Amino acid sequence: MAPNAHIKKAITAMKALGIEEAQIKPVLKNLLVLYDKKWDLIAEDNYRALADAIFETQETQFKDCLIFVFLIIVRFVVDQIFQAAEVDRGKRKANEESDDEDALDEPERPLKRLRRRGGEVVSTSASNSPSLGSPCLNETTTHHDQETALVSLPFHPMPTENDPDAGALVMPKGEPFTDIPFTSTHQDSLENGNSPAPMPETEETNGRVEEPHGSTAATVDVPTTTIERASEHTVATTPEGSSTLELASSATGQVKINLSFAPATGGSSLHAPSMDELRRAMEDVCLRQYKILDPNFSVTRFLNDIASSYLELATKAEQPANQSPENLPSLTTNVDALKKSAAAIAFTAEGRNDLAAKVMKSANQSPESLQTTKVDVLSKSATATTANTSTDRNGHVRDDENSGVGESTGLVVVPECHISADELRMISSVVDITFGKETVEIPWVNEVNSKVPSPFRYMTQSLVYLDAEVKFSLGNIKDQCCSSCCGDCLSPAMACSCATAPGGFAYTKDGLLQNDFLEECISEARNPQKQVVQYCKECPLEIAKNEETLEPCKGHLKRKAIRECWINCGCTKKCGNQVVQHGLHTKLQVFFTSNGRGWGLRTLEKLPKGAFVCELAGEILTISELVQRSSSEKLTSPVILDAHWGSEEVSGVNRALCLDGTHYGNISRFINHRCVDANLIEIPVHVENMDLHYYHLGLFTTRDIEAMEELTWDYGVEFNDQVYPTRPFHCRCGSEFCRNVKRSSKSKKSKKRA
Numbered sequence: 001m002a003p004n005a006h007i008k009k010a011i012t013a014m015k016a017l018g019i020e021e022a023q024i025k026p027v028l029k030n031l032l033v034l035y036d037k038k039w040d041l042i043a044e045d046n047y048r049a050l051a052d053a054i055f056e057t058q059e060t061q062f063k064d065c066l067i068f069v070f071l072i073i074v075r076f077v078v079d080q081i082f083q084a085a086e087v088d089r090g091k092r093k094a095n096e097e098s099d100d101e102d103a104l105d106e107p108e109r110p111l112k113r114l115r116r117r118g119g120e121v122v123s124t125s126a127s128n129s130p131s132l133g134s135p136c137l138n139e140t141t142t143h144h145d146q147e148t149a150l151v152s153l154p155f156h157p158m159p160t161e162n163d164p165d166a167g168a169l170v171m172p173k174g175e176p177f178t179d180i181p182f183t184s185t186h187q188d189s190l191e192n193g194n195s196p197a198p199m200p201e202t203e204e205t206n207g208r209v210e211e212p213h214g215s216t217a218a219t220v221d222v223p224t225t226t227i228e229r230a231s232e233h234t235v236a237t238t239p240e241g242s243s244t245l246e247l248a249s250s251a252t253g254q255v256k257i258n259l260s261f262a263p264a265t266g267g268s269s270l271h272a273p274s275m276d277e278l279r280r281a282m283e284d285v286c287l288r289q290y291k292i293l294d295p296n297f298s299v300t301r302f303l304n305d306i307a308s309s310y311l312e313l314a315t316k317a318e319q320p321a322n323q324s325p326e327n328l329p330s331l332t333t334n335v336d337a338l339k340k341s342a343a344a345i346a347f348t349a350e351g352r353n354d355l356a357a358k359v360m361k362s363a364n365q366s367p368e369s370l371q372t373t374k375v376d377v378l379s380k381s382a383t384a385t386t387a388n389t390s391t392d393r394n395g396h397v398r399d400d401e402n403s404g405v406g407e408s409t410g411l412v413v414v415p416e417c418h419i420s421a422d423e424l425r426m427i428s429s430v431v432d433i434t435f436g437k438e439t440v441e442i443p444w445v446n447e448v449n450s451k452v453p454s455p456f457r458y459m460t461q462s463l464v465y466l467d468a469e470v471k472f473s474l475g476n477i478k479d480q481c482c483s484s485c486c487g488d489c490l491s492p493a494m495a496c497s498c499a500t501a502p503g504g505f506a507y508t509k510d511g512l513l514q515n516d517f518l519e520e521c522i523s524e525a526r527n528p529q530k531q532v533v534q535y536c537k538e539c540p541l542e543i544a545k546n547e548e549t550l551e552p553c554k555g556h557l558k559r560k561a562i563r564e565c566w567i568n569c570g571c572t573k574k575c576g577n578q579v580v581q582h583g584l585h586t587k588l589q590v591f592f593t594s595n596g597r598g599w600g601l602r603t604l605e606k607l608p609k610g611a612f613v614c615e616l617a618g619e620i621l622t623i624s625e626l627v628q629r630s631s632s633e634k635l636t637s638p639v640i641l642d643a644h645w646g647s648e649e650v651s652g653v654n655r656a657l658c659l660d661g662t663h664y665g666n667i668s669r670f671i672n673h674r675c676v677d678a679n680l681i682e683i684p685v686h687v688e689n690m691d692l693h694y695y696h697l698g699l700f701t702t703r704d705i706e707a708m709e710e711l712t713w714d715y716g717v718e719f720n721d722q723v724y725p726t727r728p729f730h731c732r733c734g735s736e737f738c739r740n741v742k743r744s745s746k747s748k749k750s751k752k753r754a
């Protein structure tokens, strides 16, 4: 087929999904390069790769949009750029146009970061990316893998007009005076000898968590630098408060960003933090202050984006000097991204499936009925993620910062979003809420109203948010577990030392929980006579709530735990003592409940008693992080990992942990509460270690369950106390043992444990 015919087909396929031509072409162009013009790959699954790439681009743009405060900086920068007469426009690459590219008649807008399906980050503009250097260096050249090299800028203070002494500032610890790749590996964790948490997916990690080994996405490279004296090329200086932002470009298209922060506090006691410390602190600010929850957000990459936007603008055809900022392309893009945010999230899910088929499937839904919900989702997401954004009476999102800035421009008002009927239909037809991350697809249905699930990031395993310390000590496991065994520890032929441990294995060889073990767990949870309650000397929950007047510990239920074999044991992956770690396999469905409990989860297949359904996964927070978080937002699903609190082995309030699935979580976040006689029970499961501060929570069936039955578990909430920082709700579980009924605490307790 002629290249033009290929392109036409691709564009037609994308248009059928409601994507505009202008969005398709630049992405397609990059995809052609990436796939080495292999049209058969691009056309696979109804151009799924192309759709994925477009949605990724939209998502990336949306991320930029969320970074409100940085957007302000960008705006200043762009203002300055267009006013500066000496902007060098860099060098254009003239000889790259292929037959296919020729057919794409639009001027190239480089796709800055195009992620491959596996989550790898590929900088398609790496080959012509600018590289920058410190003024204190002479010309050096280092070659980096062009596929992996993202444009990145080392920070080297340099003397400026406003701050001639800047060059004398203490250099960040460990930052070499040569341009060395700046990776996201945590200095601290390396120093402590801690292994990173076992987080398998790049997409799911936040700045706090190590990025996966071997992934090119994990490294933010500082490419080769050619050193220029910045003073000769400075084109933009923007004072903001007492700080000054400067941008410099060289004749070869290199960009340098320098922010001089005037109020130098600390005087002689100033010490130099490491670059890694600084980056983490900054990402913490972004998370806490600006609520940038995207785990892929990185300050370094953001600075890269500023630099590449600068270049992109600087190499564009000349704009009239007085061009008003509201017409600037980069900002328009961000606004667009905001409008499309929810769509992008839904599209990402859709991209994994056959989009066209789903559009057809959902065509009977009324787009009008969804319009309100969608806009609602959008404005909610904007409010949640842009700290200084508000919405005016007409539904316009307003940039509050501009109200205080004299020369505010037309950039501040985002017009009401108009979402096409196709987009709305697609949102309503998601057939896999896990976005393909689990081994089974989990669809959602709403037979009650036109609501769609609120956006959240699906992740199969819990991840550390910021401060939580989760220790994985391989050596320790080996000592405690069956290093001598091989194959399947549950096979009768095996003489596995774990089998002779007190209690033996928790699982049968069919992968179910041993009935005795399960019954004990159930009765421990439901029967007061069986309960062992442990009390902390200094309860982390009470400390986090009020450090000044420390309330006595309210007690924590000691729980029986499962110990699974792991990769460091001598057995294989087929070992029957590995269940929770292999993830969920049950056919499930998210559905909207009809009695005011919102979404729920049900099984589509019959389940026997003792079957593992799923893990409770979420962000691993410290208790103080949880309390801090719950004071500013309503959390729906925090679970405190207190099964061993109060025991002698557990010490250190700072190591008290919990899980929160509100923003990042797995399918368990849809499971509703049922008092006492729920059909699921959560059981602590030790996989990577026997550290009693952290464990997995596996949800197992407490009885046989019929297909289409709703799954529930007892959250353990007491509806009349404030111990759990959960959003209070009026319980509608319908259980005869419901605790949300007013009665004396004594009779309530006896009822509960009846």
Ligand SMILES: C[S@@+](CC[C@H](N)C(=O)[O-])C[C@H]1O[C@@H](n2cnc3c(N)ncnc32)[C@H](O)[C@@H]1O
Pocket (backbone or CB within 6 Å): 596, 597, 598, 599, 600, 635, 636, 637, 668, 669, 670, 671, 672, 673, 674, 727, 728, 729, 730, 731, 732, 733
């Ligand atoms: C972990 S979420 C469960 C999924 C939730 N229903 C949803 O729509 O996303 C917990 C929230 O669900 C609601 N919920 C769960 N169980 C409930 C019950 N028995 N009665 C009323 N609301 C319940 C409460 O709003 C609670 O904060």
